[in-house]
Amino acid sequence: MKYCSISEAAAKFNVPESTLRYYEKKGLLPLIERDEAGRRLFSEDQIALLETVIRLKNTHMPINSIKQYLDWILEGENTIALRLDMMRNHKQAVLDEISLMKEALIGIDVKITRYTTVLSKENMEKRN
Amino acid sequence: MKYCSISEAAAKFNVPESTLRYYEKKGLLPLIERDEAGRRLFSEDQIALLETVIRLKNTHMPINSIKQYLDWILEGENTIALRLDMMRNHKQAVLDEISLMKEALIGIDVKITRYTTVLSKENMEKRN
DNA sequence: TGTTGACTTAAACCATGGTTTAAGTCGTAT
DNA sequence: ATACGACTTAAACCATGGTTTAAGTCAACA
Structure with missing residues (x-):
């Protein structure tokens, strides 16, 4: 698997790094890994999830609702109807x-x- | 000319009265008249202007820009190019x-x- | 005549969505 | 060795766009 840094992730979606940190704090980037130095590592799965977040953001979904959606994803298959x-x-x-x-x-x-x-x-x- | 009250204007565009008061304070409803008791009177011209404001708001123009636009309208014909x-x-x-x-x-x-x-x-x- | 209901004001308050700052830790190129 | 650039954190700060509150005025109706 390839990992990318916060600056690469930010460049990929054309958002400031501070926004990604803010999103993580708000629970919009769950389970982000870190390297030994504490730096965020975005896996391809994380990038895909981030793409979803940005898509929802681009359509003006409030952050709380995006978080709810991600929580349901983490919860597994039994939240699909929701x-x-x-x-x-x-x-x-x-x-x-x-x-x-x-x-x-x-x-x-x-x-x-x-x-x-x-x-x-x-x-x-x-x-x- | 027919005038309408703030509650009628608010109902017409489906916004709270407080929003209209806020807009006036921000310069988005210039030259609103008042009756003897100090109540706002929306003339048909004002309603038309308010419709424009709401149209710009619905397309996410920031309040400051809407104000600039209205200021240009008040300034007259020589701002048409702008x-x-x-x-x-x-x-x-x-x-x-x-x-x-x-x-x-x-x-x-x-x-x-x-x-x-x-x-x-x-x-x-x-x-x- | 008094009590609603619709209005007024200024000022305080609030939610949303970030951005900036300050202080510190690494990895690496010189 | 050191200096630089990329990263980290928590906390403070900010803009935007209203909404709410408190205290008061007025018109009309019972």
Whole structure:
């Protein structure tokens, strides 16, 4: 197995190292190993788990909920129904949020169009 | 012109009244009028402006930026180029965020599929 | 006339999600 | 040998975006 350092893990996901330390403290990176000097070692499994964490973070799942999800993973197969339920609910929340944003984008596009028109008219007058 | 109270405005956009008071304090609701008793009066123009604020909020524009935008609106026509630029940049940021979320959703769907499969296999075994 | 209910304010409080600091420990290249 | 860079910790600090509280004003209704 290949292990990587905190700086490599941080680079891989483009987050500060301090964030990874913070996540570990919050229970979002359980079972991280250490070398003899006390440095964190990210195994491939840990990297995969971190990817999941970052995915959930990117979809605005609160840290407490992410922790709950990870706790269920650690607990084993008998939490799969709970995890499935959580992921389904979360998926719907994300879809709702995307809808909200897309609807807001329509209003923003109206402004862009209006401002563009005003500016192009101004320019036409200047040229006359 | 029809005016509405803070409770009506709050109901219209489904936000707490306290949020509207907070927004006014932050400069996001400039020029709100008051009746003789000091109560806020939201004109139709104000409601339209509030709709814009909420639209920007729904697309995660920070309050300081929303304030900058409103300040430009108050300043008049000679800030249109600035507003256009801001809206274009913001639109791109929103599109980027939506992309990120959609990509994360793919990973979430993988989990949902996997958990679903596991559970349905379990159920098949139970029936045997 | 008095008591609700809707409103007002300033200030305190809170949750979330990190970031920064200070002090110290290693491994390694010079 | 030493100095540098990468790492460690706990604790303090910070920004953002509100929410809550306490104390008061006012209009309208019984």
